[in-house]
Amino acid sequence: MHRFIIVGGGAGGLELATRLGDRFGSSAGKPDTKAPRAQITLVDRNPTHIWKPLLHEVAAGSMDPFTQELEYAAQALWHGFEFQQGELIGLDRAQKRIRIGALRDDEAGELLPERELDYDTLVLAIGSTTHFFGVEGAQEFSIALDTVGQAELFRKRLIAACMRAEHVVPEPVAAGIEESAPLPAVEAAPRIQVAIVGAGATGVELSAELRNTAQVLAAYGLHKLDPKHDIGIVLIEAGPRILPALKESVSSATAELLTKLGVRLMTGETVAQVTRDSIRTASGKIIRADLTVWAAGIKAPAVLSQLDGLPTNRLGQLIVRRTLQTEIDDNVFALGDCAACPWPGTERNVPPRAQAAHQQASFLFAAFERRMQGKPLPEYTYRDFGSLVSLGRYSAVGNLMGGLIGGNMLIEGLFARFMYMSLYRLHIAALHGYARMMLDTVAHWLRRSTAPRVKLH
Template sequence: MNTQNKEAVHRITIVGGGAGGLELAVRLGKKLGKSGKAIITLVDASRTHLWKPLLHQVAAGTLDSHADEREYFALARSNHFDFRLGRMDGLSRDKKEIYLAPTLDENGIELLPRQAISYDSLVIALGSQTNDFGTPGARENSIMLDSLAAAERFHQKLINCCLRAQTQDQVAGEGRFTVTIIGGGATGVELAAELHMTTKILSSYGLVNFHPEKDLKIVIVDASPRLLQMLPERLSESVARELRSIAIEVHTNEKVVEVSKAGVQMASGKFIPSGIVVWAAGIKAPEFLKDLDGLECNRINQLVVNRNLQTTRDPAIFALGDCCACPQGEGLPNVPPRAQSAHQQASTLAKSLIRQLQGKSLLEFTYKDHGSLVSLGNYSTVGSLMGAIASGSVFIEGTLAKWMYWSLHKHHQVAVNGLFHTWLSTWAETIDRVRNPRIKLH
């Protein structure tokens, strides 16, 4: 393709390589990029992709992130899109350009200069980050599982505390090491169960003086009346019952007012001394989306879009996933920030952008709630399948729920890697489970 023709081709730029953004880039690359009908560019600040719902397993050490990461450059080559490394920090709607901050190496030396990328259609799919609601000390004294780096930092602290517990009998005055998880949503409860399972396994790897029940205490704190407040009450009760059966302490109706190096202070006056604090309560879109060249956003920085996933003030800019506030209809709440939402939006938007190039109208997005699944490691999996029967939902648990939770990840892998490569990687995972320790020990 010569330069003149290339400049005339429609340019679709996608910012954010999470579940929705990457799936969209792959779909458009195969449909438009391969045939030269459009130039598809994916932008991300990281060089690799990891499915975000797996971060709690990385933190607990039950998943080696290197086994599941995919290189964006390799994905781009095999799926006919371009990849640009960088973090978006600005936008010019008049020039139709986005701006990427300089990329630095581990020593702070500039690796890539400031960049400008042009677009005809822009899709912002930057996901979300943890919302600490301005709680004093939260950002300084707790770990927020927003990234792979944060999950790996938590894992190192956990392993170190377990090693330190080996000498606990010799250190006068030391009690149980406490991990406090603030937030009783899916991330919080899944992390708690994985941690309990990890420490039990760890004690069998030569840490003869480390006793999970005696040396480690896991606590969940949530301001809502019950865990998993947004999910069906029956599912919530089942999860709470399972957590308490493995000695995980649960505090509901407790608002955290301060996080210090010593622990967590609640509004009720209760104080929990803590060695590690994980903040997993609430989300917000990245801060720089607020007032991004006049685009409308809500109080948690989400870009406001219409049913076509177009931003309200610029029809050439779209948003999907956790970073957008998408209406469902009159009297209904916005589409919930879940992985299934991002997947459905990516599928709809891929069809819409193809139709747009054909001179056809955009499709309206309709969210279909397929239910929720919560995994408690090897202990249990529970879920609610929506729309399964006329009355609305079917409650499932046990082996069926475990299989369906596993299949969610596989579904994402198929969307990104294709069926054959997913089949191969699944066999590789099975072999690795036999060859490697059950948890990551470093």
């Protein structure tokens, strides 16, 4: 049988493994089906999957990750593929073999030894990690949002900071930004200040969610601070505007909404240093930061540059052709954030977005059917359907474009919020089918109706 190995269980990798398993995989979960035509193996270092665009909601406490996680082992049984937990540490292209590191537990020690797996077709879909750009103290004193663990760490620190600040007398300073950019003297300093470095989608969405979290925590009595004035949120962006990768109309509408929510926007400010309780910018401003979140950029995991000579770009992404095959090996493919795929008609690569990973997973599923039949592979073309940014329960902003409406249209408010929530529902449908997606939606609504609006512990 043809052996497919997919490394990385993010949105694209898990969708591809699920569809390949349904079409070609084993019948372990479906005893009345025919024999498998291929062996499909998914490799990931974590035991569970969560849709990465939701991590800002986990950090703000507005989503409980343990109700949204999907067990890889269960998905494998249900959809006819195999799951191997471990981290990719090596590749032998001549032998068509990958090496997976040992799986260890803090208490029990080694759970699984280092392993080797053979493949006929290898797909690398290991996503991206936070890029700290070598800024002094950034990695040590700020929190990234790459994993559920990091998001949960920030949430717990935020609750602890609110509870502590209630009993601390505030210092008589302007508002947490030193003399180079003081606030009016009548405005009291926030008791807590959260600084978010990077005003892309993650930073913007987190800033809005945090404003809602501050209000809910006060309503439940976890602190007696004024949610808007005692808890400050500063969004720092090196570029001239927030959401630099999106249309200027989307950026302007979002900036107006964030300003109304009391989020302080600092554009054109490059962070030069991060300390335990402050941020220094290249222009000399010192911003007080009780908690710092780093959302300023992404890069591919370092392991990709160590994989048996596969070419990478300056961000560490694997350089692929329009077939999504790597430049020097037809048996190794890459998709999602870790792939540098050309975007015809532009001078850019396909952007690292969830919609791109979903499209590439669908493309490879069809391409692998042709590959198993010995037919030539088609070429992938990215279709940009627009971008949406959630501002929590307050609103959403975005633009629809391309084949969806035949042009480019700014949307905001309830319709944009509905479109944003639909993106996650479509991901669930890709993993479980539309019937189960509808049941999951109802179950999610029922859980929300009997639980606090944010996680309180």
